[in-house]
Amino acid sequence: IFFKHRKRCYGAKRKLPPGQLGLPLIGETMEFYKAQRSNRLFEEFVEPRVAKYGKIFKTSLMGSPTVVVNGAEANRFILSNEFKLVVSSWPSSSIQLMGKNSIMEKQGEQHRFHRGLITSSLSSTALETFVPKICMAVQLHLQKYWRGKDSVRLYRSTKLLTFTIVFECLLGINVEPQMLDTFERVLEGAFAPPLNFPGSKFSRAKKARAEIVKILEKVVGEKRKEMENCSMVGEENGCMLLSRLVGAMIRGELSEEEVIDNVVLLVFAAHDTTSFAIAMTFKMLAQHPDCYSKILQEHDEVKKTKKAGEMLTLGDVKKMERTWQAARECMRLFPPIFGSFRKTVADIEYEGFTIPKGWKVLWTAYGTHYNEEYFKDPLRYDPSRFQEFVPPYVYVPFGGGPRTCAGYQLAKLNILIFLHYVVTAYHWSLLHPNEPIIMDPLPLPSMGMPINISPKLITTPN
Numbered sequence: 001i002f003f004k005h006r007k008r009c010y011g012a013k014r015k016l017p018p019g020q021l022g023l024p025l026i027g028e029t030m031e032f033y034k035a036q037r038s039n040r041l042f043e044e045f046v047e048p049r050v051a052k053y054g055k056i057f058k059t060s061l062m063g064s065p066t067v068v069v070n071g072a073e074a075n076r077f078i079l080s081n082e083f084k085l086v087v088s089s090w091p092s093s094s095i096q097l098m099g100k101n102s103i104m105e106k107q108g109e110q111h112r113f114h115r116g117l118i119t120s121s122l123s124s125t126a127l128e129t130f131v132p133k134i135c136m137a138v139q140l141h142l143q144k145y146w147r148g149k150d151s152v153r154l155y156r157s158t159k160l161l162t163f164t165i166v167f168e169c170l171l172g173i174n175v176e177p178q179m180l181d182t183f184e185r186v187l188e189g190a191f192a193p194p195l196n197f198p199g200s201k202f203s204r205a206k207k208a209r210a211e212i213v214k215i216l217e218k219v220v221g222e223k224r225k226e227m228e229n230c231s232m233v234g235e236e237n238g239c240m241l242l243s244r245l246v247g248a249m250i251r252g253e254l255s256e257e258e259v260i261d262n263v264v265l266l267v268f269a270a271h272d273t274t275s276f277a278i279a280m281t282f283k284m285l286a287q288h289p290d291c292y293s294k295i296l297q298e299h300d301e302v303k304k305t306k307k308a309g310e311m312l313t314l315g316d317v318k319k320m321e322r323t324w325q326a327a328r329e330c331m332r333l334f335p336p337i338f339g340s341f342r343k344t345v346a347d348i349e350y351e352g353f354t355i356p357k358g359w360k361v362l363w364t365a366y367g368t369h370y371n372e373e374y375f376k377d378p379l380r381y382d383p384s385r386f387q388e389f390v391p392p393y394v395y396v397p398f399g400g401g402p403r404t405c406a407g408y409q410l411a412k413l414n415i416l417i418f419l420h421y422v423v424t425a426y427h428w429s430l431l432h433p434n435e436p437i438i439m440d441p442l443p444l445p446s447m448g449m450p451i452n453i454s455p456k457l458i459t460t461p462n
């Protein structure tokens, strides 16, 4: 194995990027995991290697020789060449648990088709209709889980809320009790070694996935019957995403497995990421009172224009520019997804180096977000930097190229609307201002971010 590995890595006459491949199979996986688990991937893994080898370096992770690239040009080169030079490459456990039939595993034409279905439910007309639905979901959530309480766990609370929003507002599926817990059990195994023995994280996650599939088979079956009985097939415009997916299934354009796997993938893609972004925005606002008071002013102005009980509109949300800058700055400093892996489908020549066919490539948001070249004083929280134009592929919490986040606009609405209702209705403060952020497997506040809350005296509730 050792000689085969050496031959694969050094055999041909080509200039590989500098760096260490480490031991066969293990490579530098331990160092990578250790840094990732303590949420110090940049400081402990990427940065020291960039200092030693430069912006492009090789390593070996989880049994695959890997090239880590940093910088806007590298992001553009890798992300925009999806399907031509690289394809997205997720760990085997993630694929088995999220489902091998979702958009995540589709290439070329098939990817375009799946993406078209998903984004048609997120068009600008669809967004108009989402706003009141999200407002309603947020208000119900606050009434049910915040009213009468002195403290809440903000991150836990937003997880449940974003989970409900993606199911009920985007897909049009009612959330049943326990569903969030079952989804959480699946996520726990998504980056664990794919070892399927009793008691392993992966086997627990597989069981949880089987439960979810069972629930979704029933939901899809019922939707199919309803659509066939009402001759709704082909008439899905204006409908929620589940109807579009099931419509495509009835026409034979998608299989039932593809419908279910896309639902599972969307729920995962949407809720942990958005809730982490919301939680970190609150944390930063607590630490930057000047910034918070400007944001409060923005929301009070929006609120003043509304009658009691009147919902926000897309136009109102568009006025929340400062709040969006504050949230973007949080996602620069604390990207909910630090980056992702690609796999080369051909030998690639880049910056005088060869990245051989079959190697992995890892792009990270840190590679630009924490770089002085793109963001002055990069570790300082300064939302005003987003008043200036940011060139493409510099700010990449939502990725880039053909696989740019399909739910970016929904995430934006979710973050801004939730902030609006909380800051206009509650005084709040962090209970543990120095609460550590851990990775499990995505970043999260270790205690669920408890906050003290007290209702504001409301004269004109909206």
Ligand code: HEM
Binding pocket: 088, 103, 104, 115, 118, 166, 170, 266, 269, 270, 271, 273, 274, 277, 331, 335, 336, 337, 340, 341, 396, 397, 398, 399, 400, 402, 403, 404, 405, 406, 407, 408, 410, 411
């Ligand atoms: C703050 C919240 C979010 C962040 C930071 C985020 C981040 C990302 C990133 C970085 C990618 C690209 C991954 C890659 O290149 O391999 C991505 C893809 C994706 N995201 Fe999001 N996301 C968020 C919210 C959402 C929401 C709310 C949805 C669903 C409605 C969603 C659906 C998707 C989908 C379907 C893809 C795959 C796109 C494709 O393969 O073409 N995301 N997201």
